[in-house]
Amino acid sequence: MTEVLKMPDASSGATPLPHAVSRQAYRADFDRLASSHLPTEPDWLVRFRAEAMESFETLGFPTMKDEDWHFTSVAPIADRVFHPAKPAAVSPETLSKLAFLKPDGPALVFVNGHYSPELSTPEENRATKGVSVQSLAEAIRDDSAGALQSEIGSAATSTSSAFTALNSAFFRDGALIRITADATIGPIHLVFIASASEGMVAHPRNLVVAGRHSEATIIESYLAADDDSYFTNAVTEVILGDGARISHYKLQNEGTQSFHVGTIQARQPRSSYYESFCFASGADLSRTNVYTVLEGDSAECVLNGLYLADGTQHMDHQTYVEHVAPNCPSHELYKGVLDGRSHGVFNGKVYVHPEAQKTDGKQSNNNLLLSEHARVDTKPQLEIFADDVKCTHGATVGRLDETALFYLRSRGLSYSVARKLLTYAFAADVLERLALAPLKESLEARVLARFTG
């Protein structure tokens, strides 16, 4: 694949900086917002946004010369101008039709990044012992003590990622989840849905703060009610307390013409456990980042994922596990199924600091190519600076087993049923790791329905 970085041509009169047009548009939108809604925000947030905007302008959109973006061109995003998304109405019927699963716990719904009280669980029913789930914008308004100042941006920094910087500069809303120490909480649903959002960008921002020894499950999904060309640029920060256990599922089924960049950044102190599962089936171009820092002794993370692509979809997943403290296990399994002319990318890095002795790192990425024209670039990486560690990594790219196909067909299954069954079988082991049964069933059904060949 060649780089498709477009330089504005001389006749347009624009400066020859890459993505200059969109950069200028983001600046103009930022200044417009700063003079309207931002003055109502606390000073620290105004500064936070201004610094983030400057970071974005310094960094610029990444190009394929950046090591982290070597296989993904963001030109389709960077060469266009997306304006801040406006609120829109979505019916409860549409929402429940698109949803991955029926919420069995408090749900917050955002349409085009704007909180929708009508679609969300009413506040009085949301209040469960040990947890508060609320709109981040509302929480900021109510936060007279300024507690959020030290939390927002503490896991996801704007200085190294243009997309995170843009999110910090522009986010309107998202969810704030606070779990009290020692509380055990069932699934909390965060739903982001796009509707009538042609040419718009939403920057959902979520913050999860889990108290010591608390336990919770969070399901974050991204859906589309219309087939518009829009951009979602989400950031979720997860701050765990000592011994906290968080299961975090991110489910991406954005519109087929949309662009999705989603970043999850977690910080893990002593004995905490963070389990992430990322499912991706939507968007024309998507990039999912899952970063976690194992800061405390015996913290553990499990990062799994499944991506299903066809047509001309491009799906990029990047994980980064930073082992700072000793005795931390990190286990990763990402699987991808690619059909049509789709392109999958997996880039997983495990970085082991000199102090992180007894690290147990395991990383694998397996891909199934269903067509001649599908392709995948996979790059698991280990960087180890400690001497007493156990780290393995591996990647595979394969096709459907012809012998297995014949075996199934010889038992009366049609070619297309056999292909579907083998595709499902390929994805089965990563789905079997899902503890949440309704989610497992929902994803199994999606895998079976997806590749009808």
Next chain:
Amino acid sequence: MLEIRNLHASIAGKEILKGIDLSVQAGEVHAVMGPNGSGKSTLAQVLAGHPGYEVTEGSVSYDGRDLLAMDPEVRAQEGIFLAFQYPVEIPGVTNAYFLRSAYNEIRKAKGLEELDPLEFLDLMEEKIKLVDMDPAMLNRSVNTGFSGGEKKRNEILQMAVLSPRLAILDETDSGLDIDALRIVAEGVNKLRQPDNATIVVTHYQRLLNHIIPDQVHVLAAGRIVKSGGKELAFALEEKGYEWVSGGAAATEVAGAGSGAEATA
């Protein structure tokens, strides 16, 4: 039921079957024997429709229809079953789900109603006894981690569930101890019906002590070089394949003008 005429087949440009003629009637059991590389397994695979083999000459008619024109799944739906020499492991798909899907696909093709999981379970309970298999195997992934004997029993279980009209057993005896062999053979014998037929492909005569064939055919270098009754199997066991392989060379020379009829 099955009429094979002058069947030639090759894989990757190499001719393996060089003119097979074989006729199987309903109610019969035929044994196809031969040394390694004689084309026994190729014959079985070609009959089941393995897409890797190319039929270059000849015809196969099944109940008067052109078998070679049918896709593998259509052959299965029409009642042909191949018990694989090397059953395939499919991690992630349970044996029960696989069997039910296969059973229902075949029911659907016959215009019959599909069975739901509970109804199917009743059917399974009855069939699983035939092969003396632990019902827990149904909830395990297809053949995954099964021993050699378990895999072969699983093939016979599939056969019992799908109740084919023409069953082809490809080296089902290989790798089986004597008890497993007996169980497999009993399973096959219990499934014999006057309107069914079985082709047993085997290297050794020992399976034929348990499944008594009506006819035995000896394959060498892609041709049937000798056919006879069940006593032919004993003669082979005694004298070894050289006895007929020598004959194969002779037949090749003698039969050069008259084609494969020399073996009829």
